[in-house]
Amino acid sequence: MSRVTKKASSVCTDSPLSMSEVCQKMTLMRQILTSCFGPNGRLKQVHNNVGGHVLTTSTSTSLLQAVSSSEPLLKLITASILNHLSRFSDCGLYTGILCFSLIDHVQKSGLRPSVAIKINKQLLEVCTSFLNQEDCGCKVNVDFNSCQSLVTLARSVISSKPACVLTEGEQQHISTLAVHAFLLTVPCGDTPGSPDRVRLGKTVTVSIEGQFVLDSAVFPGLLVNVPDMQLHPTDSERTRRGPGPFRLALFTVSLSGDLSEFGEGSLEVHSGAPDPEDLILDELLKLGEQAVTDQVEVFMCQRVIHPVLQHYLRRHGVLVVERLGIALIEPIVQMTGAQAVALYQTPIPPEAYGQVKGCCVRTVGSREMLHLLPPREPAPAVCTMVLCHRNDTMLNELKAVCQRAEHVLRLTLRDPVALLGGGCTETHMAAYISNKGTTEAAKAALSLGVSQSQYLLGLNGFCSSLEAVALALVHDGETGLVDLSYAHHWSVPQGEAIHSGTVPQGEAIHSGTVPQGEVVHSGTVLQGEAIHSGTVLQGEAIHSGTVAQGEA
Numbered sequence: 001m002s003r004v005t006k007k008a009s010s011v012c013t014d015s016p017l018s019m020s021e022v023c024q025k026m027t028l029m030r031q032i033l034t035s036c037f038g039p040n041g042r043l044k045q046v047h048n049n050v051g052g053h054v055l056t057t058s059t060s061t062s063l064l065q066a067v068s069s070s071e072p073l074l075k076l077i078t079a080s081i082l083n084h085l086s087r088f089s090d091c092g093l094y095t096g097i098l099c100f101s102l103i104d105h106v107q108k109s110g111l112r113p114s115v116a117i118k119i120n121k122q123l124l125e126v127c128t129s130f131l132n133q134e135d136c137g138c139k140v141n142v143d144f145n146s147c148q149s150l151v152t153l154a155r156s157v158i159s160s161k162p163a164c165v166l167t168e169g170e171q172q173h174i175s176t177l178a179v180h181a182f183l184l185t186v187p188c189g190d191t192p193g194s195p196d197r198v199r200l201g202k203t204v205t206v207s208i209e210g211q212f213v214l215d216s217a218v219f220p221g222l223l224v225n226v227p228d229m230q231l232h233p234t235d236s237e238r239t240r241r242g243p244g245p246f247r248l249a250l251f252t253v254s255l256s257g258d259l260s261e262f263g264e265g266s267l268e269v270h271s272g273a274p275d276p277e278d279l280i281l282d283e284l285l286k287l288g289e290q291a292v293t294d295q296v297e298v299f300m301c302q303r304v305i306h307p308v309l310q311h312y313l314r315r316h317g318v319l320v321v322e323r324l325g326i327a328l329i330e331p332i333v334q335m336t337g338a339q340a341v342a343l344y345q346t347p348i349p350p351e352a353y354g355q356v357k358g359c360c361v362r363t364v365g366s367r368e369m370l371h372l373l374p375p376r377e378p379a380p381a382v383c384t385m386v387l388c389h390r391n392d393t394m395l396n397e398l399k400a401v402c403q404r405a406e407h408v409l410r411l412t413l414r415d416p417v418a419l420l421g422g423g424c425t426e427t428h429m430a431a432y433i434s435n436k437g438t439t440e441a442a443k444a445a446l447s448l449g450v451s452q453s454q455y456l457l458g459l460n461g462f463c464s465s466l467e468a469v470a471l472a473l474v475h476d477g478e479t480g481l482v483d484l485s486y487a488h489h490w491s492v493p494q495g496e497a498i499h500s501g502t503v504p505q506g507e508a509i510h511s512g513t514v515p516q517g518e519v520v521h522s523g524t525v526l527q528g529e530a531i532h533s534g535t536v537l538q539g540e541a542i543h544s545g546t547v548a549q550g551e552a
Contacts, residue, residue, distance in 0.1 A: 016073045017107060025071050030100035036063065037093045038473040039160050056393045058163050059400055060092025061085050089407035090157065094469055101468040105461030111454060118448050119458030126433055131419075137486075138425040142416040147179060150409065153418055154178040157405040163397040165390075170213040177385060178402050180218045182409045184383040200413075201381040202331045203406055207395050208365040211388035215365070221373040222331055223362065223384040226321055245355040245375050246297040246319075249348060250338045252329060255322075256304040257281055284309045287344050292316045294348070298356060298372075302329055302340075319359065321370060335374050335382035423470025423480070423489040430463040431487035437463075 016022045035042045036058040046055040046066040055066050064078050077099060085092045106116040130136060143149045155175035158164065166174065185201035206223055208215070257280045288309050291299055298319045299305075305322040313320050324332070329340055338354025357373040364386055374381055387402060389395040412418070419425040437444065437459040445455040470489050471480050477494035 016071075017103070022071055022073060023107070025069065025074055026077075026100060026103065029067075029069075029074060029077075030097065030104070032063070032067070033060070033093050033096040033100070034472045035475070036060070037097060037469075038475070039162065040473070040475045041093075041160075041162055042475065043163050056163060057397060058161055059397060060096065061400065062397075064092065064096075088411070089404050093472075097469050097472050098465055101465035102461065105464055106458075109457045109461055111457055111461075115450050115454055116458055116461075118450065119455060120462060122444060122448060123433055123437065123459065123462045126436065127429055130429065130432055138419050138428050139417045140420065142412050142418050144413075144416060150179045150182070150412075151175045153412065154182075154405045154409060156418075156421060157408055158401050161397055161401045163394065164401055165394050166213060166398075173214055174216060174387075174398070174402065175405070177216055177218050178405045179409070181383050181385045182406055184218065184220055184381050186413075187381060200410060201383070202334055204328070204331050204382065204384045205399055205402065206364065206369075206384055206386045207399055208367070208386060208388045209392055209395055210390065211365045213389055213398075215386075215388040217386050219362075219371060219384045219386070220381065221356075221371060221384065222328070222335060222382055223364065223369040223371055223386065224321060224324065224328065225367060226370045227368070244297075244358045244373075246357075246359065247295055248298040248300065248332075248336050248338055248354040248356055249291055249296045249352070250329070250332055250336070250340050250354065251301040251342075251344070252303075252326075252340045253301075253342050253344055254303040255284055255287075255301050255306055255309060255344060257284055257306040257309075281306065281308060283345055285312060287348070288312045290348055291318065294350075294353070296353065298359065300324060300332065302326060331382045332372075335372070337375070422491075423473050426466045426470040427482050427489035428487045430466040431482075433466075434459065434463045 013019070032044065036044060041058045043056055043058050044063060046057070046063070047053065055062060057063055057066075060081065064082055069075060069078070077096070081092050081096050081099070084095050102116075102120060106113065109116075111119075131138065142153060151172075152175075155171055158166070158175050158178065159171050181203045185203055187198060187201065204222060206225075257277060284306050285308070291313065296318060298321070299313050300321045302324045303322070305320060310320050310322070332338065333340055333354070336354030336356055339349075339352040341348060341352050355375040357375045359373065360371050362369050362371045365388065385402065387395065387398055389398050420428070438456070441452050441455050441459070445452045448455065450458075474480055474491055478491040479494070480489065480491055482489055
């Protein structure tokens, strides 16, 4: 097809931030991300300009993938945030707000970009060093001996997404299920062959629309959707037999017997030669005979199985499951120890067989599902989380948030530490960096090769950007306050009196009224008080397992 308009040549712009149109687009994107941040964030509805599906979300992954821009700079920032999410699966809105705030302050300060980059990198190293300190007042140890501690951590992630539309009881139920599923995927012993390494299992999520949230549940093993199970009484009878273990065979190649599986091209058949389809069917039946001889009791295929082969296997008491899909292959391999077979023209090697402890049919909502139980422990466990919700939009958001909570819990295994939420970590870090940077401004400026005034401008912008993340949690006209002794942050509802000893956020830290010396440097944020006041592990500002990462 010919072009309607002639293709324009590529344009290279060396100073995109000098263009007002680009700045307006960046301001708009920052406002979108800021308005979604935290448990009281606003929902966004996204659709293209010609209609189509409407996406309702406040999740950074869904939002950034749905909102497209023709501006290269915005594309670069969006790609960076999505890359951060692919690594940590959390704090996408946090990263975006901080990034846009840093750019905005650099523009307003008049610093050259090269100077601002050097200063920001140095201050980021100060942040990382501070968070790695043992006495850092922003950190709270996560106790794996306490399920309540894990549930609180999971709930801080789940409650941060208002599009899930969960009541208090539903939040607690889903948080408990998320921890239950996570614990089921942690093996009880060492990984075979690698005693010094632990291989976690996998959680498979099944979505059921139209059911109550409290109907959600977690099952050990795998739930496999088998819509035609009720059409085959032999299968139903097979699932009601005694406990296993049952031998299992798994195929990823199509067993439909279609010639199209061999690729495109013409096929010439000489007169008197046997029909190719009959030859293929003979090969499939030989495969079935071997499976029966080897006492295979569960026969599974990623794709389609020929009806004649299905009939033969069922006649010999074998449970047949087809059309698994590629997503279930890895969990089945991990749970059963089977090797996925990609050929049917050769005999099945003995080591390719796996095992399941048992199988039964479960009714989940309106679905009939086959439940496969893991063979034994301490194998890497696989479990299924069944999530129920009232409609598709809420269900998709709930599924995404539960996957994020699982990833946060896994990161916590490596580094059992969480950061204070509710904006406390950001304000405390801003106070620490402001105090340390002001005290050591001359030395830091000399090491970076910049003037002291430039360094202080960059320092002010960096601290203001951290505070901007904390202020982004406020959506209903509250006043953000900071304690002058401990740099602790909280919000006061609109119209409520502000007591003495506190100042609105953004004024105290940069005016030099935070006491210098031991208070901020020693990290003396009262963790006990913070926990009791409900500001620990609340909102979006939890970066479990990422405190040692420069990217976070």
